Amino acid sequence: MSDAGPVVLGPNQPDRFYRGGARITAFRAGTADGAEPRNAEHRPEDWVGSATPVFGTAADGLTWLPDGQLLRDAISADPLGYLGPQHAQAFGTSPALLVKLLDAGERLPVHCHPDDPFARRHLASACGKTEAWVVIDASPGSEVHLGFREEVPADVLGGWVDTQSPAMLAALNRMPVRPGDAILVPAGLPHAIGAGVFVVELQQPTDFSVLLEWESFPIDGPSDGHLGLGYGLALDCVDRSAWDHDRLACLRGTASAAQAGPVASVFPAAAGPYFAAQRIRPGQGTVAADPGFAILVVLSGRGLLHTEHRGDLAISRGMTILMPYAAGGSELSGDCELIRCLPPDGAA
Secondary structure (H helix, E strand, O other), X not given: OOOOOOEEEOOOOOXXXXXXXXXXXXXXXOOOOOOXXXXXXXXXXXXXXXXXXXXXXXXXXOOEOOOOOEHHHHHHHOHHHHHOHHHHXXXXXXXXXXXXXXXXXXXXXXXXXXXXXXXXXXXXXXXXXXXXXXXXXXXXXXXXXXXEOOOOOHHHHHHHHHHOOOHHHHOEEEEEOOOOOEEEEOOOOOEEEXXXXXXXXXXXXXXXXXXXXXXXXXXXXXXXXXOOOOHHHHHHHOOOOEOOHHHHHOOEOOOOOOOOOOEEEOOOHHHOOOOEEEEXXXXXXXXXXXXXXXXEEEEEEEEEEEEOOOEEEEEEOOOEEEEOHHHOOEEEEEOEEEEEEEOOOOOO
């Protein structure tokens, strides 16, 4: 097992079909990671610590380490050093997690992601794509669209997709969001992030999306929106059930920006089989963590990351840091706030 230490990750912004990216550039401004964010109109996502390629490509979206090696290859060569024995036993050489910074420069199209059973049956993948968002910035009046208000028959959904009917977006719940909100998005749930919303996104490590809407976006939905399955099959992964206020409330996390305490879990318990996140504010104290693979996103301030085997690292707003198991236990201190993104518990 190697003695790898924390790795400060530079921007990793693959081309996407929707607009955004300015907030990523502003967020990362001034970080000493040796690379500049890609300030382009169609770079709305920054894939952090990624061993997952963009769907349909061999390497787009994969993280390159500062030594010129792909993170995916480094993990494959040393799974115990990066992931630890418990994780490696449960998930092999997969981090079992993908973290993104996502800046919606425009409303995303309505879409959904397949769940694990669907992905195993039809996509030759061990997992689908449940995801969750931590809102770190949002324009006034920002919102997300999440789940149908009433149950939608299969033929009605198919008709909406065929005709690209605006009734589909109108049928979704509209949920206002503001910085500090945390929302779990189960696989299958139709959703769209609204313009002006900037999030840290945790997700299962795939890039599977079924587009239900594509009109006005530079993408050919009938050809590229169904994962190569055809819409006759792809629409089977959509959750067409009704999501009322109480069901939606269960998707919200409990760790608001105003919550007291140096460490707080971010997402509801239902996220546990897929990933976890902690909001950390050391304040006047120190926050300790056991050895383990994690991605740190520093939201504000400055602090110090001390690791058992690899010494100290100064941290500041906009930094994204890969924590390998081999770094050992760690301590965070300083006037800062960060999100610690974790894969699922390998013992679960």
